[in-house]
Amino acid sequence: MSSIMVSRIRQKQIAQMVASGKRLDGRGLKDYRPIKVETGIIEKAEGSSRVLLGKTEVVVGVKVEIGDPFLDRPNEGVFTVNSEFVPLASPEFEAGPPSEESIELARVVDRGIRESKAIDLEKLCIIPGKKVYVIFIDIYVLNHDGNLIDASSLAALAALLNTKIPVYVVEENEVKKTNDYIPLPIKNLPVSVTLANISDKLVVDPWLEEEEAMSARLTITFDKDNKISAIQKGGTGALKPQQIMEAAHIAKEKAEELRKMVVKT
Amino acid sequence: MSNTKRSGEFIVPGERIGVIEEFIPNFGTYVQDGVIYSRNVGYLSFDSATRKVSVYPVAKGLSFPKIGSIVVGHVVNIQGLTAFMRVVKVGKKNLSGFLTGALHVSDIDARYTKEVLNAVKVGDLVRAKVISDANRILHLTTKGENLGVILALCSKCGGTLLLKNRKSKKLYCGECGNFETRKIASDYGAGNM
Amino acid sequence: MINENGLRVDGRKPNELRLIKMEVGVLSNADGSAYIEQGKNKILAAVYGPREVHPRHLALPDRALLRCRYHMAPFSVEERKSPAPSRREIELSKVIKEALEPAIFLEKFPRTSIDIFIEVLQADGGTRCAGTTVAALALADAGVPMRDLVVACAAGKVDGVIVLDLNDIEDKEGEADVPVAYMPNLGLISLLQMDGSLTIEEFNQSLNLAMDGCKQIYKFQKEALKARYVTIKEEVEECLR
Numbered sequence: 001m002s003s004i005m006v007s008r009i010r011q012k013q014i015a016q017m018v019a020s021g022k023r024l025d026g027r028g029l030k031d032y033r034p035i036k037v038e039t040g041i042i043e044k045a046e047g048s049s050r051v052l053l054g055k056t057e058v059v060v061g062v063k064v065e066i067g068d069p070f071l072d073r074p075n076e077g078v079f080t081v082n083s084e085f086v087p088l089a090s091p092e093f094e095a096g097p098p099s100e101e102s103i104e105l106a107r108v109v110d111r112g113i114r115e116s117k118a119i120d121l122e123k124l125c126i127i128p129g130k131k132v133y134v135i136f137i138d139i140y141v142l143n144h145d146g147n148l149i150d151a152s153s154l155a156a157l158a159a160l161l162n163t164k165i166p167v168y169v170v171e172e173n174e175v176k177k178t179n180d181y182i183p184l185p186i187k188n189l190p191v192s193v194t195l196a197n198i199s200d201k202l203v204v205d206p207w208l209e210e211e212e213a214m215s216a217r218l219t220i221t222f223d224k225d226n227k228i229s230a231i232q233k234g235g236t237g238a239l240k241p242q243q244i245m246e247a248a249h250i251a252k253e254k255a256e257e258l259r260k261m262v263v264k265t
Numbered sequence: 266m267s268n269t270k271r272s273g274e275f276i277v278p279g280e281r282i283g284v285i286e287e288f289i290p291n292f293g294t295y296v297q298d299g300v301i302y303s304r305n306v307g308y309l310s311f312d313s314a315t316r317k318v319s320v321y322p323v324a325k326g327l328s329f330p331k332i333g334s335i336v337v338g339h340v341v342n343i344q345g346l347t348a349f350m351r352v353v354k355v356g357k358k359n360l361s362g363f364l365t366g367a368l369h370v371s372d373i374d375a376r377y378t379k380e381v382l383n384a385v386k387v388g389d390l391v392r393a394k395v396i397s398d399a400n401r402i403l404h405l406t407t408k409g410e411n412l413g414v415i416l417a418l419c420s421k422c423g424g425t426l427l428l429k430n431r432k433s434k435k436l437y438c439g440e441c442g443n444f445e446t447r448k449i450a451s452d453y454g455a456g457n458m
Numbered sequence: 459m460i461n462e463n464g465l466r467v468d469g470r471k472p473n474e475l476r477l478i479k480m481e482v483g484v485l486s487n488a489d490g491s492a493y494i495e496q497g498k499n500k501i502l503a504a505v506y507g508p509r510e511v512h513p514r515h516l517a518l519p520d521r522a523l524l525r526c527r528y529h530m531a532p533f534s535v536e537e538r539k540s541p542a543p544s545r546r547e548i549e550l551s552k553v554i555k556e557a558l559e560p561a562i563f564l565e566k567f568p569r570t571s572i573d574i575f576i577e578v579l580q581a582d583g584g585t586r587c588a589g590t591t592v593a594a595l596a597l598a599d600a601g602v603p604m605r606d607l608v609v610a611c612a613a614g615k616v617d618g619v620i621v622l623d624l625n626d627i628e629d630k631e632g633e634a635d636v637p638v639a640y641m642p643n644l645g646l647i648s649l650l651q652m653d654g655s656l657t658i659e660e661f662n663q664s665l666n667l668a669m670d671g672c673k674q675i676y677k678f679q680k681e682a683l684k685a686r687y688v689t690i691k692e693e694v695e696e697c698l699r
Contacts, residue, residue, distance in 0.1 A: 100549070116655070240645065278561075279604065
């Protein structure tokens with residue numbers, strides 16, 4: 001926070017550049033930074049991935065356990081999304097209880113997966129009303145250089161596609177683990193695209209300094225059928241209705257591009 | 266949203282009042298892209314002679330001090346030539362929290378004050394006037410008859426200091442008899458905030 | 459969820475709001491306060507400040523720090539809710555704060571904080587929107603200078619129909635929910651979320667319907683402020699007499 005006044009100078013630079021259609025790192029307004037997706041990087045996790053979005057680096061690990069279903073959904077498996085802003089990722093991150101930003105990140109990723117019905121939860125029931133699979137999706141931010149939401153949702157999807165769940169058999173009402181593994185049943189492929197509003201222009205994939213210069217941020221998650229599953233506006237500014245619709249059309253296009261990168265691997 | 270507003274009309278923040286070509290925006294308004302909007306809940310006022318438009322805020326108003334506001338606070342710290350006050354009351358309104366104000370030795374009395382401690386001490390309740398908000402700090406003064414310490418505690422035993430007589434302006438401790446000096450307000454000890 | 463006459467579970471038309479009641483200046487300790495009932499939602503909001511920031515290192519050199527706490531009472535929902543803030547409440551506190559922030563002249567009060575507290579006494583779907591609407595009233599009541607009021611309303615899709623102002627059941631059983639906060643005079647959107655499944659066209663319709671709802675609620679907001687003001691004026695005149 002000590003750098004508020006310092007970063008203000010940079011912010012002005014960034015805003016002026018964007019106003020003239022350029023970006024500090026040479027990208028076009030609608031370009032993502034280079035993206036690299038790796039999967040299966042943590043052997044002990046049932047599923048894992050690492051996404052590099054420029055210098056932003058996110059690891060997602062998926063752990064699978066057996067647990068109780070929710071009372072109102074006895075025939076469905078359960079999943080949770082959690083995120084950790086580990087202090088090694090940024091001078092701004094501190095150890096301790098999760099920040100508002102970290103909770104928001106996890107909940108936006110969660111909403112994309114949940115609302116698009118990406119995981120086939122009905123296939124994750126072992127004994128109805130009693131035992132179901134519980135999928136823990138943990139987002140680990142290793143380097144924060146902006147746009148954590150897109151990097152995390154991409155990494156979460158890649159990790160889910162990479163997840164193998166152990167097969168359980170029911171013997172005399174007891175659940176027993178076998179040595180077999182099957183892929184996690186996946187029904188949909190949600191991908192989020194984040195745009196920042198800087199100088200009244202929309203900029204795709206804002207990096208850290210652009211996030212500081214933006215007035216508002218809009219994340220739109222599209223599923224594989226090009227339907228919107230989740231939206232989240234962030235930042236302290238406001239958006240015009242026309243900007244929101246423009247963002248939706250850009251995001252739809254970009255989501256398709258991103259999806260290809262994950263499904264390929 | 267209708268654009269024909271009349272003087273005396275009730276108006277809320279964000280309502281369009283007119284454009285800068287027609288009127289001169291005065292207090293309670295703001296201008297964006299050449300349009301004058303209200304930023305207060307209140308009454309609209311058009312001055313036909315000067316073409317000024319303003320919005321008079323409703324009775325409750327904001328308790329944030331302006332230059333000229335009379336404030337009341339406790340002295341919480343004295344550093345060198347400045348006493349720092351925790352302002353708890355602005356005008357007639359008690360603050361829900363507090364704000365910090367600075368009282369410099371040169372602003373304590375019309376007469377020369379050599380040391381801050383000769384005029385105010387930590388714990389004193391003081392009535393002061395805001396003279397500046399330069400560098401976003403509330404600068405205060407206690408120059409004037411009705412400004413200054415309104416209640417002080419003995420620096421030896423903590424008892425309440427009493428006024429011997431209004432003319433001498435000498436304070437003594439009701440508990441231990443200790444004599445002390447302060448820059449007192451004319452109504453010291455009267456219990457007026 | 460929608461019957462053969464095109465009416466909803468509570469008998470409303472698709473583009474109809476629930477009954478709304480608002481009152482300004484309901485708490486004497488707060489610098490500003492307001493209360494809203496929207497359907498069965500009952501929500502209180504209070505504003506404290508501008509006042510010095512605690513802890514002090516959070517103070518901003520050039521503007522006020524805006525803080526917001528959205529909280530649900532343990533008895534506000536069917537099953538008792540733990541009073542500890544949930545992840546949902548923390549996220550909503552953040553989005554509501556960001557919905558109100560563009561409307562406030564924070565730069566007028568450097569190094570101070572303005573604290574907004576929203577307490578949901580009874581929840582019936584759409585509490586983040588009703589909470590935003592009532593918080594904006596509390597800010598106006600506190601006399602905080604503002605660029606515009608902020609008013610929020612949700613739209614969504616229930617049984618294939620785009621509907622306005624979803625209640626609890628529609629929110630849970632419906633296909634999508636789009637909460638929107640709107641600054642009616644500036645025409646800007648300061649809160650936007652969505653969950654469910656919508657095509658871009660359906661989303662566009664929902665957004666427009668939600669903005670229409672906001673414009674209707676804005677009239678109630680203005681009336682509530684006026685009602686508060688008129689009574690104050692009468693009280694003052696009474697004293698003078």
